[in-house]
Amino acid sequence: MRISLVLGDITQQQVDAIVNAANSSLLGGGGVDGAIHRKGGPAILEECRKLRASHYGKGLATGQAVATTAGNLPARWVIHTVGPVYSATDDxxxxxxxxxxxxxxxxxxxGAQTVAFPAISTGIYGxxxxxxxxxxxxxxxxxxxRVAEVRFVLFDREALSAFESQNPA
Incomplete structure (x- = not known):
């Protein structure tokens, strides 16, 4: 698998699947989650509501993932995952x-071959x-x-630099 690091907007990535740093409600939020829901349009929220009404009545658990359509995004799917809130005392x-x-x-x-990830849990989750x-x-x-390429899409130079320091060429 190829790992690439890019500075950019995850909602503009032409990949098979975009990973959303979602909240447990799956109903949209701020940061990456809000941007994906805004640019992806109502189809994503509609599928998330159906998931909440069926399998995820109490929300999606931290560390788990589920997929929906990508709506108007240039991807086929959005994979929603709930990152943990950072704690200095609890690993x-x-x-x-x-x-x-x-x-x-x-x-x-x-069957996705290309997947774009944001920096999960680094926004409001601290x-x-x-x-x-x-x-x-x-x-x-x-x-x-079996994914051929994982692309980390970092929103600013600080994030890109942090990922580059952990991924020597």
Whole structure:
């Protein structure tokens, strides 16, 4: 599998699947989640509501993943995953790694060859960027997957730099 790091807007990535750093409600939020719902249009929210009404009545658990249409995005699917809130006293790194493993598992089930990830849990959930980069890259490298390319799409230069420092060429 090829891992690439790019500075950009995840909602503009032409990939098979875009990973959404969702909240457990699956009904949209801020940051990456809000951008994906806004640009993807109402089809994503409609499928998320159906998921809530059927399998995920209490919401999606932290570290898990589920897929919907990508609506108006230039991808086929959105894989929603709920990252953990950072804690300085409780090690939640396995949950953050699980977001990546479960997203790739769903990608394999869908037949996705290219997947774009954001820096999960680094926004409002407060995960330090360098730590998140280390966990994300290790999780993807260790995953058993048929995905050909994982693209980390980083919103600013600070995030890109943190991921680059964990992914020497």
């Amino acid at each position: 939640r790194s396995e949950l953050l790694a699980s977001c990546h493993h479960q997203s790739l598992r769903i990608a394999d089930e869908l 995960w330090p960027m360098a730590s998140a980069a280390e966990i994300a890259l290790q999780a993807v490298r260790s995953a058993s997957t």
